[in-house]
Amino acid sequence: MIWLTWRQFRTQTLLAAALLAAAAVYLLITGTQLRHSYSADLLSCQTQSSQYTCAGLLNGLQTQYNGPLDLLELLVMATPALVGIFWGAPLIAAELERGTHYMVWNQSVTRGRWLAVKLAAIALASIVTAGVISLLMTWWASPLDTMSGNRFGTQAFNARNVVPLGYAVFAFVLGVTLGLVIRRTLPAMAATLAVFIAVQFLVTIVVRPNVMPSTTITMPINQTTMSQAARFDRSQAVTGPVTIDLPTPAGSWGLSESPALNSAGQPIPTSEVLTCWNQMISRGPLVIKGGNKPFGPLGACLAPLNLHVDVSYLPADRYWPLQWIETALYVALAALLAAFCFRRIRRSS
Known part of the structure; x- marks a missing residue:
């Protein structure tokens, strides 16, 4: 089963590896340049007597890299969705659409084992893919994140550290689930994208701000x-x-x-x-x-x-707990979907 899974999935694996290699080369080259410019600006700041001159230098560096930063963040955020669309949705839907599931599911390998190997192997590939691109992005953007001090922004949070791994495994299993239910590849791909975006929107807007207790302070004017x-x-x-x-x-x-x-x-x-x-x-x-x-x-x-203003916020030390909580939430959703798939596939004809 492992060999068969590799044979069926090797084209996607090699394509993903090539794209990751290209992204790594770009991020390593431009990231090194960004770090050099950041260090030079900090050194210049130490010799400047005016804080405004220093702020102007750092603001200029941020402005220079804002465009690439936005594009790279969107790329990292799109990676899990692409995994769900192109790796998850066709996994079972394509077999059902072509009718090859009659032969596959009547061999010596049980349906449950067939699905388990497929899910485990490709979910691992999804995690590795998201992990590599997230690691590179986190390293590349760290000087800009230090300057902005805003790690909780939607794009910054969704494209850094461990949460992209949770997004990727959830998107993949979501695609598999919708492919099994819809039984047609293209509609399953479209549904995967729509549902994944909807879940991310709800988690970002509704769950994330409320999953941990906030702090409220009164600030005098x-x-x-x-x-x-x-x-x-x-x-x-x-x-x-x-x-x-x-x-x-x-x-x-x-x-x-x-x-x-x-x-x-x-x-x-x-x-x-x-x-x-x-x-x-x-x-x-x-x-x-x-x-x-x-x-x-x-x-x-x-x-x-x-006069005063009441301000509610999450302290900076809540960043990592929030990252792990959200990652665990998406992994739990993926596990529930996987359980549904195992139950459903036994009843499929």
Whole structure:
């Protein structure tokens, strides 16, 4: 059975190996260049007296690599889906469609053993494929991840470390399951893509933010906190809310942020901040330095109002537990689907 599985799957294996080799060459070459540029910029920062010059250098490096970063992340995120479509869906559907299952399932090898060998061998190949591309991507992007400090972003989280392995084994078994149920290859491939995307969307939006307890802190609005604010939005209507993006602790995942609240915990209307806002605008246009807007003076003006913002976030140390929990979730779903396949194949004709 192992030899037969290799004979049937060797073309896909060799193609995947060739694509991985090409990706590895590209990532190793460009990753080395990225690391060299990052080290040079850090060395230049140490000799610069201005923090804005240093921030400008690092921002420039991020801008230079943002395009390749987005494309590579999409490639890693697409790998499990491609595994499900081209390796999983045709595994049984193609046999059923061609009618070759009558011969295969009436040999000395039982249906259960046939399916077990197929699932084990190709699931292992799926894990290895996703693991290699994820490892290369994690290594390549590590300087950019260090600069951004945002490991919880959807693309960054889904394309790094161990979760792509869970995605790959789930997508593969999902494809096998849908192929067994639908019994036609192309519809099974389309259904695999649709269901895989739907599951990833639900897990990312619904499960991931709620699977671990979050931390909520109250941040006062004053000169210190406002000097770190990324955004200050006041409503066009004087009765509308005021929104302020205050930073969460380094490396954390910001989940939610309240509008500006007064000491009683009630949202304040825009009319209450207009005086301070107009005073800041009267001093001249806002000039961005080092990527930060000078909201400090606005915060000093607003401080006597005793305003605050409630911020909910996941601390940075929740990253790895969240990676392992999500990986385990996808592996568990794959195991349930595999159990369904073993039960279903015994009843198939």
